[in-house]
Amino acid sequence: MLKNRSSKTTRVREIMNQEPVNVSPRADLEDCMSVMAERRIRHLPVAEQGHVLGVISSTDLLKLAIQQKDYVIEQLELYILLRVRKVRTALHAVGSGPW
Secondary structure: OOOOOOOOOOOHHHHOOOOOOOEOOOOOHHHHHHHHHHHOOOEEEEEEOOEEEEEEEHHHHHHHHHHHHHHHHHHHHHHHHHHHHHHHHHHHHHOOOOO
16 A cells, blocks of 8 residues: 555555545445445445544444344244244143143
């Protein structure tokens, strides 16, 4: 990045990306991951009307994806548990087995 320049005398302005990509605060998880993958970046500014509101990282997105998957797993486990109880109750009511 410095291209034979001294890190002590080179200013950020000289090497920064003058047209950085950013996302809206309304962007979804998939949009952010797609932009990061396409641009090969790990941090993505979140901006609205030309003002940076914050920065989201690939780690932030990974944590969110894991939380969402965990929630889905919990809901599926609860659904299965309730269905099993309902089936056991029905079987017990008709007297078919030691439930």
